[in-house]
Amino acid sequence: MSGRGDSAGATLVTPSLLREWPLPAPGEDKYSRGSVLVVGGARSTPGAALLAGVSALRAGAGKLTLAVAESVAVQLGVAMPECGSIGLPETPEGSVMPDLDRISSYLDGADTLLVGPGLDDPDLAGELMAAMLTREAGNDDGSGGGRGGAGGPAVVLDAYALGALVPLEDQLGPWRGRLILTPNATEAAILLERDVDNLGKDLAEISARFDAVVSCQGLISQPPGLDPDVPELWEITTGHGGLGTSGSGDVLAGAIAGLRARGTSSTQAACWGTHMHAAAADRLASRLGPLGFLARELADELPALMLELGT
Numbered sequence: 001m002s003g004r005g006d007s008a009g010a011t012l013v014t015p016s017l018l019r020e021w022p023l024p025a026p027g028e029d030k031y032s033r034g035s036v037l038v039v040g041g042a043r044s045t046p047g048a049a050l051l052a053g054v055s056a057l058r059a060g061a062g063k064l065t066l067a068v069a070e071s072v073a074v075q076l077g078v079a080m081p082e083c084g085s086i087g088l089p090e091t092p093e094g095s096v097m098p099d100l101d102r103i104s105s106y107l108d109g110a111d112t113l114l115v116g117p118g119l120d121d122p123d124l125a126g127e128l129m130a131a132m133l134t135r136e137a138g139n140d141d142g143s144g145g146g147r148g149g150a151g152g153p154a155v156v157l158d159a160y161a162l163g164a165l166v167p168l169e170d171q172l173g174p175w176r177g178r179l180i181l182t183p184n185a186t187e188a189a190i191l192l193e194r195d196v197d198n199l200g201k202d203l204a205e206i207s208a209r210f211d212a213v214v215s216c217q218g219l220i221s222q223p224p225g226l227d228p229d230v231p232e233l234w235e236i237t238t239g240h241g242g243l244g245t246s247g248s249g250d251v252l253a254g255a256i257a258g259l260r261a262r263g264t265s266s267t268q269a270a271c272w273g274t275h276m277h278a279a280a281a282d283r284l285a286s287r288l289g290p291l292g293f294l295a296r297e298l299a300d301e302l303p304a305l306m307l308e309l310g311t
């Protein structure tokens with residue numbers, strides 16, 4: 001696995017660049033800042049969905065719904081009273097089943113859909129995504145979240161949801177052009193179906209293959225032609241090794257989802273979210289030490305970082 005040194009020609013994401021690329025205005029109420037639907041949270045891993053949801057709200061999203069295994073829905077709703085919490089059918093082992101009946105209206109109304117945090121069965125994750133894609137393919141009027149773009153909400157995929165992309169590649173039509181992927185290095189290799197050996201070029205290949213914006217290890221890529229006004233490869237200039245902690249990826253995915261729901265482009269959401277995630281780690285490392293800070297503490301840093309960046 002090569003490092004970020006493979007990113008020659010990338011545009012550097014700095015505080016000054018982000019100040020010149022401001023987020024949408026907050027608006028007058030929660031409805032103006034968009035809604036996020038997180039689908040994940042098996043019985044054994046409910047915290048992943050919780051971390052992603054907290055991060056989405058900390059990034060400024062107006063409304064949040066967590067769709068999780070039925071056995072943990074009430075607990076998550078109590079742990080996070082700011083969210084709506086929907087219990088999904090589950091297997092005897094507590095894995096989320098591919099039954100969309102209870103969240104049909106939420107899928108139609110969300111501005112950003114985040115799938116993956118806390119899903120614990122790769123096969124069921126694939127069946128869940130296949131059901132979502134089939135549902136959208138049959139949605140003749142193209143209705144969906146207003147900020148996601150044509151055809152429905154933006155779709156952020158993380159964790160086991162990423163592993164389902166390759167088998168479903170021929171069915172991705174309804175989501176192409178509004179996907180944001182947040183793989184780690186291992187997941188990037190799964191998407192490529194080979195080892196990652198040149199991160200900048202490899203992420204560009206993933207972006208082009210799936211028509212998706214991709215954030216991985218401090219690099220962000222977008223497919224050619226998605227947003228012709230901005231570069232296709234970006235590199236984060238901050239970040240600390242302490243980011244390698246349990247739940248950190250859920251916070252990143254949630255932050256990107258929350259920013260996207262506010263009305264940013266997918267590329268802007270990925271650049272802003274990845275920068276703030278990394279900058280939050282720097283802050284915690286300076287206060288608490290290089291290791292040992294918690295993923296949930298990363299999310300708590302996001303509002304102050306946005307304030308300092310003038311938005």
